[in-house]
Amino acid sequence: MTTAPPGRRRLDTSVPTPYEVATREPRVDSPRWARLLMIATFVAWACGTAGAASAITDVGAPSWLWRPSAAVLLVTFAVMLTHRVGGYMRIWVSLSLLLSAAALLSGVNALLAAAAGTTAVLSAVSAVVFTRPAATVVQVLREYAVMLILALSGAVGVAAWNAPVEVRPFGLMVMAVSVTLAISIVWRLGSGLHGFGRSHLKLLVVVAVVAVGLFYYGSFVRTAGSPALTNLLDDTIVWLRQNIGGVPRPYEFLIGFPALVVGVSMRSRYREGWWVCVFAVVGTVIVANSLIDPRAYPSYFALSTLYSAIIGLVIGLVIRAVLFRPRSRRAARAVQQAQRTEPGRLSPLR
Secondary structure, eight states, X not given: OOOOOSSOOOOOTTSOBOOSSOOOOOXXXXXXXXXXXXXXXXHHHXXXXXXXXXXXXXXXXXXXXXXXXXXXXXXXXXXXXXXXXXXXXXXXXXXXXXXXXXXXXXXXXXXXXXXXXXXXXXXXXXXXXXXXXXXXXXXXHHHHHHHHHHHXXXXXXXXXXXXXXXXXXXXXXXXXXXXXXHHHHHHHHTTOSTTOOHHHHHHHHHXXXXXXXXXXXXXXHXXXXXXXXXXXXXXXHHHHHHHHSOOOOHXXXXXXXXXXXXXXXXXXXXXXXXXXXXXXXXXXXXXXXXXXXXXXOHHHHHHXXXXXXXXXXXXXXHHHHHHTOOOOTTGGXXXXXXXXXXXXXXXXXX
């Protein structure tokens, strides 16, 4: 007769848990046609990004190429995001095609502004939704790069529309729509708020308080700040522009980018990590919206984004190290949470 070794029996956490959300059937039955459609979407995205980038770089490309390239990007982002979240292609892609065609053919300022705003919203949300869970630092860096590439692609698309807008109201509107869309998507992916544990709820509240506090503090300084404080901030910005060529954006390196690092790390074990990723949209939408002002210098935008990305990555990795530090011996006796699985990057999440 054999006896089991003494000690507490533990759950085998080496086996990933199955994905919690039901996903739709493939839109295309033929695997070959599905691959061809994915390749065509990638080619359209790459060509649209390259054509739109010619609007901010002096490469000798004709100006008539800018808005058609931005239109291709808008439709491509609509296809990508709709496929990723399991939406209705016939509705959302048709609407994006209609908006793109109307803006291109009419040149009406309101339609151009709507097309630019839609491009910013879709690219900002896609930059977060197309990330995957990251259990290691290397995987975090990979997802961080994916987020930046898609957000920067959206930025050149917005610039290529060359829409005449009031920059601040336009930015606030795009921010509100992007966060609302992200919440509506994550509500189903994260199964609402009822599944939160106490520690995760505290983290979400802290991030929300920092985001709201930073927003109101920035608004207060602009409207009612003392002249000394305003002059100090202005002098600091001027010094940074003159000496390092760019100014890190607080909403990006304090909220958006660290939230992505922590969010994808949490998603490797808890689907509630999607709620932290909502705050990453704050960073991606600012990147996507940064070139809406025709007076913005591409070099200043590039360096500011680079500095924000570096600082935000460092802050995010520090927070990640604190939250996911090795457990104590006593805590290790508890059942460890198994790693989660999510569909592939090119597969629908629901």
